[in-house]
Amino acid sequence: MDYAPRPDDSLFLIDTVLGAPAQLAALPAFADSADAALMRQVLEEAGRFVGEVVAPLNRTGDEIGCRFDNGAVVSPPGFKEAYQAFWQAGWPALSAAVEDGGQGLPAVLDAVLYEWLSGANHGFTMAPGLLHGAYECLRHHGSEELKARYLSKIATGEWLATMALTEAHAGSDLGRVRTRATPQADGSVLLSGSKIFISGGEHDLTDNIVHLVLCRLPDAPEGPKGLSLVLAPKVLEDGTRNAIHCERIEEKMGLHGSPTCVLRFDEARGWLVGEAGKGLNAMFVMMNAARLHVALQGIGTLDAAWQKAHAYAQERQQMRVPGATGAEPSLIAEHPAIARILDTQRAWIDGGRLIAYRTGLQLDLARHAPEPKLRERAQRWCALVTPILKAACTQQGFEGASACLQVFGGHGYVREWGVEQHVRDVRVAMIYEGTNEIQAIDLLVRKVLPDGGAALSAVLLELRDELDASREADADAQRRLAQLRYLGTSVAMAAQANPRLPYEVADDFLRVTMLGLMAWAWARIEAHSGTDDARWQAPAAAFRRHVLPEFEMRLGLVKRAAEGVLGAHAQPPGAALARQ
Template identity: 50%
Template sequence: MQYRPPIRDIRFVIEKVLKAPEMWAVCPPLADLDMSLAGQLIDEAGKFATELLAPTNAAGDREGCRLVQGNVQTPTGFASVYREFVASGWPTLGCAQEHGGQGLPQLVHTAIYEMLLSANHAWSMYPGLLQGAYEVIAAHGSDALRQHYLPRLVSGEWLAAMALTEPQAGSDLAQVKTKARPLPDGSYELDGSKVFISGGDHDLTDNIVHLVLCRVNGAPEGIKGLSLMLVPKLLPDGGRNGIYCEALEEKMGIHGSATCSIRYEAAKGWLIGEPDQGMAAMFIMMNSARLHVAMQGLGHLEYARQTALRYAADRRQMNAPGRQYKAAGGDPIACHPAIRRMLMTIQARTDAVRVLAYQTAMILDEARHGPVSVREEAAARVAIFTPIVKTLLTEYAFQGTSDALQVLGGYGYVREYGIEQHLRDSRIAMIYEGTNEIQAIDLVQRKVLRDDGSALNALLESVLEDVKACPEGLAGIAYAVRRQVANAYLATTTIIVRAKADAEYPYRVADDYLRALGYVLLSWAWLRLARAAGEEADLTYGREKMGMVEFALDWLLPDSVAHWERVMNDQARLPEAPLA
């Protein structure tokens, strides 16, 4: 199945649903951008994704990465495609002009990465970490580090890796043991081991800039004692640093992405930010990475949508019930109710989460480039969106690729149609950059309980304001959104009150609370899709989108009820886990 960039849907969300060009016009750094230029970039990125990148996906999955004499070799074609990527200037899009970038909005950058990730998730992992590393060094690096590293990262001449995890320290980074010893010249010497390091070594670029979470000698225990170091594979004088790839993980999916076990042995590094303040700096990269992971989910979901729809339109089996005429050879399976429901579920989720992912990127642009009066509120809103969007998109990707495989039946289970690879590749996104369970805990503890729901309530109020502006023809979906918001107010108040008497309660209901709030955002997205569809000049396209929204209200939104009920059930307890 050949991937086709969903240019029409991408442009529809950016221009008609989110009305992003209106926001760009009031942000001085973005004021020169219009939809015509953004559309040209999206079109060209679509060509790159389909003509150069997609052909490397299946072959890269079969070949995988190899460790040869301590050096990682990526699959055939990965390095040459990356050279084309750099030569075309794609790495520079979202970086500031003062550092050699093009200064384009993260929204455009995000839309482009949707297509890259659909075409080849594993390859896109390598340049995908660049934006976060760039932001960390630009915000917290010394002048010397910024001058030496930013131009080469922005151009794509060098790539970056994020080194957090250790064998004993996964979600609990307080257990990080990698040590850093100060040297007389102001640098540090690092010793320790890291695991699950995406792009820790490869052959796409000569140099790889590792951002390493470590503990300076004498630092306090726990999170408060962590520092962040810039540790390059090649030292400024061109010599090899003490960074060694000891193994490549044998994984379920993303075989073309080098997942490395790295040993730092007397490796030279430089402090980013202040000592013992590494988590504050690293969160910039982690939040960027979480949006990137969410986009991985959208990329797989879009591929699943296309694959299932095209197959179901061609495959004929039996006659569908209720049809007046009997077709020779049977009807396309897309006519059968069970298949229609699966296809529409994938479609409705894809359309809605694209709105949410792109909105997250657009709010991020507002937080960075908007009028000063809106930046603080925008930053608080991004903090709420990020864990919800990361979770929803990655879970829907795995469910959607599984449903698409089901539509294809036995053909989906074999390699020929590609969906089994996307099912395998999509599974990791629910785990890395903070498991989805960690996202739920982060949402409840850091984004809701910390300020007694103030930032969330402000978001809910803005949703209601948007509902009030809806035309009368959308009264049904507007009512559904208001019901979701009312549930959100009640559930949030319930959590805040009960947490004071039962410290475990927020943790027990965190997963359901996140998914329930997800339905608030999903219903809001469907509302805005319906509004834009009603204004669409292409009546056929508009009717298709409106039909998708009606399906979502009837068949998907009712799933929210169970989540809300579990959050507000004060009798629900978890038994102690059985011991092995």
């Protein structure tokens, strides 16, 4: 029951629903590479590679896993050969610039590829998962010398990269990082310190590993403003091994095919990326790119769990469906409880996909649109929607995979069927690259409140204008988008009276915003698929019946909290207490 990419589904969303080929063809960078036929060819080839080369290694990666041997990490059988085939076929370089060794194709195709890789083999996908972010970070902030030495190797995937942030005492609180960088006369620095939870910090997949390390220069101020970013390779230019040591790999709940390393830097040689004291600015380029990929991990893993559950439900017979004739037991897919699980998770997969693909398309517009206003609008979308996708899709990836396990009954709890691995693997996606709680705070406190909700309102108005009020689903989506606009303004007003409030309601605010985006997504899908298309009809109905009602609940939680603050401050002192 290996995962199988389904290019037709993704192409329908990209081509028919989003109209991506026409939008991309209007950009000079993609004038010759964004027609629908080429995009189909690329995705069909990607689907073949993922399904035939990467997916069959998933169980091996989980059951055998990585092995730590005296400072070295041995990858699971088949991983090294598969990765070498992966980068030599050009897949890591899909959206990198041609001048850097890339193929110069749209980022939206890269998004589809990494969704499929995650569904096929999440552990394997952790290896190239940071390449795109490392490439963008170095491309925008690296010196010409560093780019000449490392950029094409990272762009093509010949060398893999890490993002070394976390320390034992400093998880989400990066301002407490202690790793030190001491400047040298030749312009390099010497790194000293330890990092934990470094995915792919040591392995045998590539000849070199490029570490991007968050650190502190001498006399740097305390807190996040004193942090710098340093590039430190595993192997130096002269072929000698840098003083970077893997002390152990973690024994984890899942992702056994990906080594999570403790690294020690013993005066390891490195070079500054960007300006001193502005390491977070450079690092966030990498983190934001990684967060979209993490959202796609949630979608891909949920799709993999759904594929297994759907196939099982089409074969397993248990009891008769109420009202069925005959003596034979029914397929469990025909039982309403099982159909509800499968259709509901399909609704999350397809709706989340459309929003993620739109974000990939907006990345292309933000980078390549010739008009400044179009670039600004695309950047606004990415800034607001990326944390929503990361949090909502990884949460649903975990909860939905667990629901798919339920379809198997007791068989789902044993390893034979493979669905329990998805539950274990995807759980960490709610934690890394910024916990989901931090994503919610980032959205509300850092993105919505500073301008009183104006940027969010502009994004919601764009979506409103894409809908047709004459259609029932579109009109309903428009109403919900309007409610979100008002909600952002209400929370912004209430936050002035109670600064603690946004932190308390951030999770609910993010969730209700995602549900509003999903309403838009399903309205668009229904408008293009037609009411007679069975493939899309069942999840569309499940979305309306089983997913969308949560919108009112989350909306009510945030509204009541905001109105409670505004009401208390609009009354004379003691009035609220007197009512109690």
